[in-house]
Amino acid sequence: MAGYIIARPAASEGEILNLAVAAPHRGHGIARALVERALTRLGELGVATVYLEVRESNLAARTLYDRIGFREVGRRRGYYRRPREDAVLLQTAIVAAGSDAKL
Numbered sequence: 516m517a518g519y520i521i522a523r524p525a526a527s528e529g530e531i532l533n534l535a536v537a538a539p540h541r542g543h544g545i546a547r548a549l550v551e552r553a554l555t556r557l558g559e560l561g562v563a564t565v566y567l568e569v570r571e572s573n574l575a576a577r578t579l580y581d582r583i584g585f586r587e588v589g590r591r592r593g594y595y596r597r598p599r600e601d602a603v604l605l606q607t608a609i610v611a612a613g614s615d616a617k618l
Contacts (some may be wrong), residue, residue, distance in 0.1 A: 520549040522557060523564075529562035529609075530579050534576075546579055554583075558609040565609060568602035570595055 518536035522529060531553060536545045557565055567593060569576045584606035594602035 518545045518549055520610050522552050522553040524557055524560045524562045525529040529557040529560075529563060531567040546576075547575045547583065550579070550583055554607070554609055562610055565605060566604065568594065568604055571601045577603065577605075580607075583607065593598060594603050 516537065517529070517540040518534075520531065521533040522531045531550070532618060534546060535547060536549075554565060565585075566588075567580070569580065571590075585607040587603055588606045591602040591605040594600050
């Protein structure tokens with residue numbers, strides 16, 4: 516398996532819970548494809564806004580999410596353990612199918 520994503524809808528909001536790509540497969544667009552597919556599927560389920568948390572130090576993930584259209588909306592102080600670190604809360608909007616707007 517090259518990678519996986521776990522996401523869930525809850526009414527008009529969704530959440531990406533986990534995203535992982537195996538080390539030999541990183542840097543080939545797999546993470547981006549997984550996130551984009553999850554956003555598409557969540558949109559099909561009626562989700563308008565998606566949230567996720569990412570380690571403050573995970574610059575590769577933060578760059579990916581920024582390029583896809585996620586923006587920082589908050590922080591969870593000391594959220595992660597081993598090592599203790601803040602989580603950056605990110606959000607993006609999903610545009611309804613047929614709209615001219617982009618993610």
